[in-house]
Amino acid sequence: MNFLNNIKVVSLRELRLMRQRPVYLLASVGVMAFCMIFFLTFLKDGTPHDLPVGIVDMDNSSLSRNFIRQMEATKLMETTGFDSYTSAREALQTGEITSFCVIPENFYSDVLSYRQPVLTFYVNNLYFVGGALSYKELLTLANLSSGAVQREVLRAKGLDEETVMGLIQPIVIDAHNIGNPSGDYRVFLSSALIPGVLETIVILLTVYAIGSELKHGTSRHLLEKAGGSMTAAMIGKLLPYTVLFTLMGIICNFIMYGWMGFPMAGSVWNLCLGTFILVLASEAVAFFIIGTLPVLRLAISISALYSMLAFSLAGFSLPVESMSAWIQGLASAFPLRHYYLMYVSEAFYAGGFSGWYMQAVFMLLFLFLPPLVYKRLRKAYVNLNFPRK
Amino acid sequence: MKKAIIYIGQWFSDWYFIFARELKHIFRDSGVLIIFFLACLAYPVLYGLIYSNGILENMPVAVVDNSGSSASRRFIRKLDATREIEISRTCRNMDEAEKLMQKREVHGIVMIPSDFGANLETGRQGTVSTYADMSSFIYYKNLTMGVNMVMLDEMDRSSGPIKYEDNIPYNRAFSYGVFFLSAILLIIIQQTMFFGISMMSGTMREENRSYAILPERLDGRGISRTVLGRGAAYWLLYVGIGVYVLSIAPKLIGMPQNCPFGDIFILLMFFVSACVVFSFTFSVFIRHRETVFVIFLLMSVVCLFLTGFSWPSGSFPKFWEAVSWIFPSTFAVRAFMNMNTAGAGLSMAEPQIAALTIQIIAYYILACLEVFIDNVRRTRRERGIPAVSIPPCPPCLPTGEKPR
Structure with a gap:
């Protein structure tokens, strides 16, 4: 009971931080809104003309x-x-x-x-x-x-x-396009780019949120609030973000597959479940990065380098099969790659759980990353022994 | 006359001081060094490895041959022989083929109906149905191109009244790597510089210093030497980095290079100058060093699309076309693609060079204006506190150089 209460206290503290510093909302809701508007209006014709x-x-x-x-x-x-x-x-x-x-x-x-x-x-x-x-x-x-x-x-x-x-003309071709009947370029790109944008936002902002405590030297205050429990501190801290990111993802899904009418053979709700798992997996990756390198300035540079690669390695522009074997392996180290495969299964073939459960499992495997660096991050939070500047 | 020489000497000495101080700051900052050097050295090679092949050859396709005729077998054989397609599976019915596509074992299905052979024999048209996996544009392109080529081949072109011949002088194989790499290399230069400069000015803000410190005894003047001094530090670094990114890295990753180094170098100088003043102009919005990433990282993806490497620039909505003019990368990528891959000379890149020049002038004026405004604010806020102490310059400096 005490544990739950600690989580609540930390979450409330985090919400206050989010209210005080506009960067949190700007970097999540603001950036997402901008990217949605950009990709959906930039390619609004679907196919080029003139x-x-x-x-x-x-x-x-x-x-x-x-x-x-x-x-x-x-x-x-x-x-x-x-x-x-x-x-x-x-x-x-x-x-x-x-x-x-x-x-x-x-x-x-x-x-x-x-x-x-x-x-x-x-x-x-x-x-x-x-x-x-x-x-x-x-x-x-x-x-x-x-x-x-x-x-x-x-x-x-x-x-x-x-x-x-x-x-x-002895032979005529009767072409069918599975999953995107009109060959709309907007569907090709946005359906994979927007989750990529979400992944990037989650990774950057999670690293930023956890790392800021170290940078400003407020981590001890946070632990105090959490009753000395690092687990409560981290769960409480990430809870508001998880809710925010998942909500953002779900809203984007409904805008694309509901309002804009992107093809969807299966259920949008299944895809939303995928979005939630993507958020969790990305948070785990972010936790791993800041835990390994508890210096905000370095961790954020590394996260930036990592998350930009996801767009290439997810395989929606150039298929992963055409890359060399070790790069194909590297592609699995990005939650976006698994989300993209899950999206194809659900939106193109209505694959349902049996179609994409392996991808969900792969994404959930990322959750084993945080325990690896958990101790290291706690030490950094307690001792504040890493360079801040 | 003597006054002018003193002024020029003073100008250079201030300029050099600011230039050296900025370089020192850069090399003390590991976060900036990661972005400048690690990103610029590693990314071109990494992207080169990812896109080294750039094309998908022999994409697995399933075939459902309900006709079983000699004509259908010939069609399938020809499909298999194309570079785009490999017939990896033969299925008895569509259900089986669809399952394979769901499992991503094949990325296309070719179905030949039962009346195909009979139709062709009796001189009527036979239909072939294709089902393309649309999860990537490349799968779609491969299936369409492969099947269309066989279809045209069957048309017996030699007897038609009009013949045609196609020439694809650049990027014959439709390699995705060639499009993407030409664009991303310049985006890497622009974005890393922007992030690095923003991190520097964010750090200065945090430490309650200013990116716009003027030599105090000049009493509010000397803006140009501040901007040019700081600018020169980044400019020098990036001309070096840029030569690696645009000339050495493409060689390492085997990109086509059809333009003499001199022409690329001239383009690079314009581009780097535009990027420096562009980054100065926009870095004022950064109050804390890390916020530049959380807010502006995804602009890199937006910039990439605004270059028109993928979606044709003629089909941009008007608003986004105007937005694309903000970024130096828009013009530089187009010039670089035309020069490096299509072998256009520097003279043919004139419109892009002109646009970059306009950006350099406009952003330089804006950057100077920001320094001016920031100083007015600071002097109002903390009147009497010296901003920074600059060693006084000896009155007579032996220098005959004129400012460029």
Whole structure:
């Protein structure tokens, strides 16, 4: 009973601290709100539009103009004319256009006389999504216009529509996207980035909260309040944050999967359970860092270096399989990696408990980290024997 | 004339004093050293190792062949031969394949319906259904590209009225590493410098000193030597670090380098100068040294997206486009990508260099203004207390140098 009371006293003290120092709320709620607004409005179109594509039209015939009109008609591309290959190539090199297409001289007359003119594309692949999408679209357009000419010819020979299509394009692809039907780039990114943001906030703020007591030399006061129990002090201290972080995570989940309508095959509540476990695991990592290095200034630098890596190693941008074996192992040292796998299982396949329990277990394994450094941190709290400045 | 020489001599001596003092502070601060040296030395190599491959080859895909015809077998064989896809499993039905995808043993399913072979034989169109794992853009891209290539291959392009030819001069393999590394290297420079400078000014605040100490006997003047003196310390460190990050590290991690070192170096000088004054301008908001991380760490991710390395900058909403102009990284990353990977010369990076120059001038003025305001406040608050004692300069310093 006394223990619970100690926890309560410490928690109340922590709440008072949070009220007095605006940095706590700014760094949690403020940063989260900013990141949510940024990622959800920055990518609000889901797929890019009006990608600048250059055209070098050496033919200037009705057919080439028709080809350009078709390009303009797509939502994805917007064309700019260039006089020569050189000027278009310069624009490509400076990233002004994502790709360009050269229509050769005598294009129209060559088509008419069946001399098979060649359209040439140049794609700048340095800008990831823009390059990939305009490449795909140009290929499709070239095939379509080639097919359109061919269709006229075959129709004139008196073949029926079905046979014509079978000759022009024997195989059609019927594509289904599991987990993100429209290929919305916002879903690709936000659903993994936002938990990453949460993980980062949790790690930084936990280190900051525990380390500040050391820095300001108030740790003895804290222990006194906790009746001399380090366990009560730590539980009481982290309790308000755990509640705050979990609430933030749950609100973000409901904004994304409820209000914004991100695809969710399973239950949002299962995902929220995952968010809670992610918060616990991240707090454990933070505890480990500050416990190993009980100097706030160093611990916070190390936490910053650690948490930035999580974004790369979670595997939602470049899949982890393409990395070397030891880096794949390293990726498991980040709670975000397990959360991401759990999210895929729940949101894509409605995997339920049987689908993701292993990931939950992996995240819970992080809770074994704090006991390793518990004694060391208590000593630091009692003796205040580490450099503060 | 003599007065001018004395002034210049005095100016340089003050400048040097501030410059040396700042360097001393930096090297005494282990937290800042971790950020400046550990982060800048380790991160490029670490990211290089993570993205060394940068592409996913032979992604495992399951196939459900309900047709069992020679046409379907040929299609599957061709799929397996692509670089993107490897047919790792053959399933009897969709249920089985879906289970494999759930277990992440495959990242795509190709289903060939039973009428496929018959359709092709009778000259009608055959349909192939694909199911892509959308948990990463790369899985989606691999399946789509692989299947589309086989589909186009089956079209017998030689007989079409129009042929086409594609050229992908830079980053032929769509390597994720090439996009990402070009952007992250410059972000590392900018962000570590910002965090380091903010930590320094936060520490000074905590110790009740100011980042804006002026030589006291100048009576409120001498702002430029304070800003330039402190700036030179970071500038010097970062030109060194920057050469490592932009030139040596890319060599270590095997990134393409298609630009002469001289051009990269000139870009680096502009970028580092912009970063120094940018960091000075924004570090005034930091009151305690650690708060810079808890509040601004995630800005690194935001800056990364604002460079347009992934989402095309033409599709930015207007507001965020304007926000992106705040950061030097936005322009420097674009110039660096064009120069280092696409082999554009320095002259083609003119618009970005111009933007960086505008930032340098604007942030320099802001940084000076902040020093001025801070001093006015301080003198009001603690009138009569000397801020710092600077050794007096001998009246005649043999120096003929002119300020640059």
